[in-house]
Amino acid sequence: MAYQQQMQSRYGHCDSYFVESHDDGIYAVRAEARERARAIARLQQRAMAEDLSKQTAEEYQEDIMDHMEHMESETLADVNSIDIQTEIQWFMRPYLLDFLVEAHAAFQLLPETLFLAVNLLDRYCSRRVVYKRHYQLVGCAALLIAAKYGDKKDRVPTVRELKSMCCSLYDDEMFTQMEWHVLQTLNWVIGHPTVDAFLQVALSEGQYDAEVEHMTLYIAEIALFHKEFVSTRPSVLARSALALARCVLSRVQAKPQDWAGAYDPQTVMSLSNHLYQPSQVLSRKYAHMHLSSVSATVDEFLQRQAQIARRAAAPPTPPTSAVLEETKAGADGNLTPHTPQKTHYGAVMQHGCLTPPITPENEQFGYGNMVKPQPIPPQMYPTTPTPDHPSNIHQHQAQYYMQHV
Structure with a gap:
């Protein structure tokens, strides 16, 4: 009671012992300053951790590369063993990879997840x-395992989401069983x-260029669709794709003494031969601005190369005297030579045969009896017309000149 009277005499009459204060603004400013100091401390700690990681990486870089090169040879697929599969064929591979590329983009997974899957x-x-x-089911299980292994936990697809993307062709238990069976087969x-892991090593040797990185990933993902690159080591594929990407973008190539400069010219040529008709799904994926629209850049590069090739293959210009005589003969009403017209096979023969094969109509991937496309008859692809030899052209011009003089 005495305490209550003392409080009332000091602070006045109040129904409670909690007294409002007008200094709340001061406490708010102090709390904000503390939060700002904590944020600055976290940034400083993160910078220190990155510096320590960089120093450690430089110290153990050689050991890391040796381990990566050892593991890539141990975990490489055997293309000859896939050849003896009884049901799945190579022409089915582009359809499955289109599905995996779309699923990978839908879940916004890391680039290395697709290569690992x-x-x-x-x-x-x-x-x-x-x-x-079961071919599509194996692909879904591989994507699920790869996402769990190295991707962000909040982006790992669920079985329900994969089942929905497969149009409920498989039950929930089938995804779980196939995931377990894949892990058991590969001995965990x-x-x-992956190619992306070696690419990051190559890009760390110079100044970072986002467009070069996106172009290299685009070329490397094109290689996933083709049989000849299944047994190619990721280190070789990464360096070769990087060299081709720098060539397309007119960038300076790496020095021969650098790790990225030791690319394989034969692999570079093989990759360049598959740039003409990439998967439409892959082309649309890399047409976005956040991936530098590299698919459109490749199309423009190929168009320039085709124009250069056409100019190089053009027949030589006839002599000036023969041109004058032909012009004179044309004025007299006689027939003059005309520019040869393109045949209707130009669109087909511009970049070779169509690959991958056309999807059979009224068929769902991975289900039912898939019919392998029949080979196109040879008469659909006539031989390239060979222009007359220059000596024959000059001989005809001489005969024409003698008849009209």
Whole structure:
């Protein structure tokens, strides 16, 4: 009671012992200053951690590269074992990879996740007989394992989402069983140095260029669709794709003494031969601005190369005297030579045969009896017309000149 009277005499009458204060603004400013100091401290700690990581990486860079090169040879798929599959064929591969590329983009997974998923798929097909109706299921299981292994946890697809993307062709238990079976078949060895991992090593040797990185990933993902690159080591593929990307973008190539400069010219030529008709799904993916629209850049590059090739293959210009005589003969009403017209095969023969093959109509991928496209008859692709030899042209011009003089 005495305490209550003392408080009332000091602060006045109040129904409660909690007294409002007018200094709340001061406490708010102090709390904001503390939060700002904590944020600055976190940034400083992160910068220190990055510096320590960089120093450690430089110290152990050689050991890391040796381990990566060892692991890439241990976890490489065998293309000859896939060849002996009884049901799945190579012409089915582009359809499955289109599905995986779309799923990978829909879940916004890391680039290395796609390369790891395709590696797991190929390694499983190298060791187990895969039925045609389960081919897509194996691809989904490989994508799920790869996402769990190295991607962000909040972006890992769920079984329900994969089931929805497969139009409910498989039950929930089938995804779980296939995931377990893939891991058992591969002896739980998931770690595989991907093309993206080696690409980051190559890009760290010079100044970072986002367009070069996106172009290299585009070329490397094109290689996933083709059989000849299944057994190619990721280190070789990364350096070769990087060299081709710098060539397309007119960038300076790496020095021969650098790790990125030791690319394989034969692999570069093979990659360049597959730039003409990429997957439409892949082309649309890399047409976005956040990926530097590199697919459009490749199309423009190929158009320039085609124009250069046409100019180089043009027949030589006839002599000036023969041109004058032909012009004179044309004025007299006689027939004059005309520019040869393109045949209706020009659109087909511009970049070679159509690949991948056209999807059979009224067929769902991975289900039902898929019909392998019949080979196109040879008469659909006539031989390239060979222009007359220059000596023959000059001989005809001489005969024409003698008849009209």
